[in-house]
Amino acid sequence: MWEIVAALAGIVSVWFSKKESVWVYPIGLLNTLIYIWISLEAHLAGEATVNLYYSIMSLYGWYQWSRRDTQQQVILQISFSNRQLIVGQLAFFLGCFTILFFSIQYLKTAFFEGAIPWADALAAATAFTGMWLMTRKKVESWYWWIATNFCSIPLYYIKGLTITSLYYLILLFLAVAGLNEWKKRAHS
Numbered sequence: 764m765w766e767i768v769a770a771l772a773g774i775v776s777v778w779f780s781k782k783e784s785v786w787v788y789p790i791g792l793l794n795t796l797i798y799i800w801i802s803l804e805a806h807l808a809g810e811a812t813v814n815l816y817y818s819i820m821s822l823y824g825w826y827q828w829s830r831r832d833t834q835q836q837v838i839l840q841i842s843f844s845n846r847q848l849i850v851g852q853l854a855f856f857l858g859c860f861t862i863l864f865f866s867i868q869y870l871k872t873a874f875f876e877g878a879i880p881w882a883d884a885l886a887a888a889t890a891f892t893g894m895w896l897m898t899r900k901k902v903e904s905w906y907w908w909i910a911t912n913f914c915s916i917p918l919y920y921i922k923g924l925t926i927t928s929l930y931y932l933i934l935l936f937l938a939v940a941g942l943n944e945w946k947k948r949a950h951s
Contacts, residue, residue, distance in 0.1 A: 769797035770930035777908075777934055780897065781941035783841065783948065788825035792818055798927075805922045806878050808870045810915075812863070813887045817894055824898035841900045841948045852892055852903065860888035879918065886914035902949050905942035912938055 776791035795817040802811035830838045844852065863884035871878035893907030912935035920928035 765797050766801055766924065766926045769794050769801060770926055772797070773930060774933055774937070777937045777941065781937060781944055783900075783945075785825060785828045788821045788828070791821050795821065801924070801927070805919075805924055807883055807918070807922060808867050808878060810883060810887060810918075813890045816891055820894045820898055824894075827898050828900070839900050841902065841945050843949055844896070844901050844903045848901070849903070852896060852907075855895065856888050856892045856907075859891045860884050863887050879921070882914065882918050886911055886918055889914060900945075902942070902945045905938050905945060908938040909935065909942070 772790055772794035776787050776794055779785075779787040779790060795814040798814040799811050799818070802808070802814060827839055828837070832838055864880050867878050867880040867883050871880055889907050889910040893904045893911055896904035896907060912931045915931040916928050916935070919925075919931060
C-alpha cells in the first residue's frame, strides 16, 4: 500500500518538475519520506540516504523555485550548465559514489547483508547529482535522472520491489520527456 502511494506521489512530482511547477517539491516530500522507510526495510541504505537527501533538497528547491523579484517574476530560470559546472557535477558525482560505495560496503558487513554496494551507490550518486542540479533548474539534471532510473529499475526488481521497479520505468520515460521540454525552454 505505502509503496503504491509513494510511487504515485513520485510520478506526480516528476510530472510537476517537467512542467516547471513548484508543486514538484511538496508532492515529492510525500514520496521521499515514504521511500526512506521502504528502502531501509529492503536493506537499500544508499537509496534511503538518497531519499533523506531528496527531502532536505526539496525544502531548498522549494525555496529556490519560489523566489521572485520585485515585479513578482520567478528569479530562477531553466538553463544549461557552463563548463565549470559540468566539471563540478562530475566531481560531485564521483565524490558521492566513492563515499556511498565504501559506506554501503561497511553497512553490508555490519547490518545489511543483502546490500549491493556498487549498484546502490551508483543509483544514489546519480540521484544526488540530479537533485542538486534540479534545485538550480539545470537541463543536465535530466541526464542524471535518466541514469538514476536505468540503475534503479533492476536494483529494486532484484530486491523484490516490483512496483517500485515499474515506478522507475515510468520515471525513465518522464525524464526523457522532461529533458526534451527543458531543452526547449532553455533555448527560449
